[in-house]
Amino acid sequence: AQRVTQPEKLLSVFKGAPVELKCNYSYSGSPELFWYVQYSRQRLQLLLRHISRESIKGFTADLNKGETSFHLKKPFAQEEDSAMYYCALNTGNQFYFGTGTSLTVIP
Amino acid sequence: DGGITQSPKYLFRKEGQNVTLSCEQNLNHDAMYWYRQDPGQGLRLIYYSQIVNDFQKGDIAEGYSVSREKKESFPLTVTSAQKNPTAFYLCASSTNIGRTYEQYFGPGTRLTVT
Numbered sequence A: 001a002q003r004v005t006q007p008e009k010l011l012s013v014f015k016g017a018p019v020e021l022k023c024n025y026s027y028s029g030s031p032e033l034f035w036y037v038q039y040s041r042q043r044l045q046l047l048l049r050h051i052s053r054e055s056i057k058g059f060t061a062d063l064n065k066g067e068t069s070f071h072l073k074k075p076f077a078q079e080e081d082s083a084m085y086y087c088a089l090n091t092g093n094q095f096y097f098g099t100g101t102s103l104t105v106i107p
Numbered sequence B: 001d002g003g004i005t006q007s008p009k010y011l012f013r014k015e016g017q018n019v020t021l022s023c024e025q026n027l028n029h030d031a032m033y034w035y036r037q038d039p040g041q042g043l044r045l046i047y048y049s050q051i052v053n054d055f056q057k058g059d060i061a062e063g064y065s066v067s068r069e070k071k072e073s074f075p076l077t078v079t080s081a082q083k084n085p086t087a088f089y090l091c092a093s094s095t096n097i098g099r100t101y102e103q104y105f106g107p108g109t110r111l112t113v114t
Helices: none
Strands: A010-014 A019-021 A032-038 A045-049 A072-074 A083-090 A095-097 A101-106 B004-007 B010-013 B019-025 B031-038 B042-051 B054-057 B064-066 B076-078 B087-094 B109-113
Touching: A010 A019, A019 A101, A095 B042, B004 B087, B010 B019, B019 B031, B019 B087, B019 B109, B042 B064, B076 B087
Parallel strands: A010 A101, B010 B109
Antiparallel strands: A019 A072, A032 A045, A032 A083, A083 A095, A083 A101, B004 B019, B019 B076, B031 B042, B031 B087, B042 B054, B064 B076, B087 B109
16 A cells, blocks of 8 residues: 655746645554655755754645645745655654655746 | 765676675664665665564565675675566665664665666
8 A cells, every 4th residue: 555645746846936745644653754855866865854843955844644744845946956855654664655756946 | 975885886787697786884773775766656665674684575575685694784686586677776774763763875776687
C-alpha cells in the first residue's frame, strides 16, 4: 500500500511566486515526516523534519493529522529552489518515500 | 563530502553477471539501507540493516542480496536474477534511536546492464 503520496510529478512556478508541494501519508501510528531535496548533481539531503518545526531556506511544512498531510510551502520561490523534492515517512523500522516532485522555478 | 561513500559512480555489466555495489560509512551509524531510484517511481527500499550481522528485505528485494559483516559496510549484490537491474542505486545510513532520526545518503551508483 502506498504510504506516501506526492500527487504532482512536475511543478513550475515563477520566481517570487508562492509554492506548495503536496504530500499525503497513510499510517496508523504517530507519524514522523520529513522532506528531502535533491539538487542537480548533488546527493539527496534532508530539508526539514516536522518535529523540528523549523524553517529551512524559507520552506516550512506543517503536519496536519486530520488531513494526513505534510505539504511543503515557501512564500516566495527562488531560482535556486529548483530541485527534486521527496516527502518521507519514518515508521521506526523503515522510511517510505513518495515518488517525488520536480520543482522548476522560472526566472 | 565524506560520511557515506559509494563506489563506483558508474558501473557497466553484461547481462547474466552478478555485480556488487560498495557502501561505506564513517558516521558510526547502526542502520544502513539500500534504495533503488527510478524515474517516476521515487525511492524504493531494497534491503536494510539495523545492526551488524542482521538485515531485512525491503519492498523490492528479489534479485538482490546483501551482507553486514562490519558496522561501516553494507555491500549490495545485484544478481543475474534481477530482471531489470539498470537503475540508480542509493545507499543511506542513520542512527537507530527513536523515530526522529534522519537518513544520510551517499552519492549513488548508476548501474547499466546490457
